[in-house]
Amino acid sequence: xxxxxxxxxxxxxxxxxxxxxxxxxxxxxxxxxxxxxxxxxxxxxxxxxxxxxxxxxxxxxxxxxxxxxxxxxxxxxxxxxxxxxxxxxxxxxxxxxxxxxxxxx
Amino acid sequence: xxxxxxxxxxxxxxxxxxxxxxxxxxxxxxxxxxxxxxxxxxxxxxxxxxxxxxxxxxxxxxxxxxxxxxxxxxxxxxxxxxxxxxxxxxxxxxxxxxxxxxxxxxxxxxxxxxxxxxxxxxxxxxxxxxxxxxxxxxxxxxxxxxxxxxxxxxxxxxxxxxxxxxxxxxxxxxxxxxxxxxxxxxxxxxx
Numbered sequence: 001x002x003x004x005x006x007x008x009x010x011x012x013x014x015x016x017x018x019x020x021x022x023x024x025x026x027x028x029x030x031x032x033x034x035x036x037x038x039x040x041x042x043x044x045x046x047x048x049x050x051x052x053x054x055x056x057x058x059x060x061x062x063x064x065x066x067x068x069x070x071x072x073x074x075x076x077x078x079x080x081x082x083x084x085x086x087x088x089x090x091x092x093x094x095x096x097x098x099x100x101x102x103x104x105x
Numbered sequence: 106x107x108x109x110x111x112x113x114x115x116x117x118x119x120x121x122x123x124x125x126x127x128x129x130x131x132x133x134x135x136x137x138x139x140x141x142x143x144x145x146x147x148x149x150x151x152x153x154x155x156x157x158x159x160x161x162x163x164x165x166x167x168x169x170x171x172x173x174x175x176x177x178x179x180x181x182x183x184x185x186x187x188x189x190x191x192x193x194x195x196x197x198x199x200x201x202x203x204x205x206x207x208x209x210x211x212x213x214x215x216x217x218x219x220x221x222x223x224x225x226x227x228x229x230x231x232x233x234x235x236x237x238x239x240x241x242x243x244x245x246x247x248x249x250x251x252x253x254x255x256x257x258x259x260x261x262x263x264x265x266x267x268x269x270x271x272x273x274x275x276x277x278x279x280x281x282x283x284x285x286x287x288x289x290x291x292x293x294x295x296x
Binding site: 028029030033045046047048049050051053054055067069070071072 | 117121123124125126127128129131132137138140141142143144145146148149152
């Protein structure tokens, strides 16, 4: 089981964080970075962020919207939303099972 | 730090360059961002190479031709022209051949879409070739010292390649220690 998004190689965790960030609506790169840092205390570097964005766009999990003053927002596609839901359910089962095991000791 | 954007492939810059630059304008950049951008650029180039090999669009034929002509010229100089000028230039000959294969061989292979696998083949051919005419007197103990430059060059390159992961590891540990997040406060045990 991968904690990040399967099939994204070393970008699997950044990719999952981006999808999760876009779950609340469209965002441009810097807004994603800020959202991820605020919510998860993870400071994605610019190269890592755009490496993951490139792959997510290629896989059709996110799509670019028209640029607004050089900044281009992205949003989840229906495929991306389904991939995010699947992975979050996997992580939920993992966390739930882990907590039950911990409580039983 | 925005000049690091030039390290990315042109196609990538055409697509993401403006928004990436806008992001860098908004962010207060630190040293580790520079490392991250260089790493990202390297990844983008490798990703583009992997994509170009699998995509039906071939690289421009002129580029492919230029890589192979450059490789051919250097190999010709190394194998034919320089040795004919005299035995004292054998070292130069060996270095030309080794250098051309090490530097241009993989580039020519990538440009032609043949793949990285051609590189070891070129090295094998090179080793066999240099074991023949100029250095064939190795067994007799009269081979020029220049013959040793070939394995020595490959050895140096192999050592440099072996060092890359070590440098990456040290840099990674350094970054991790500087960005370590404080552990979350203790919470009650789950019931």
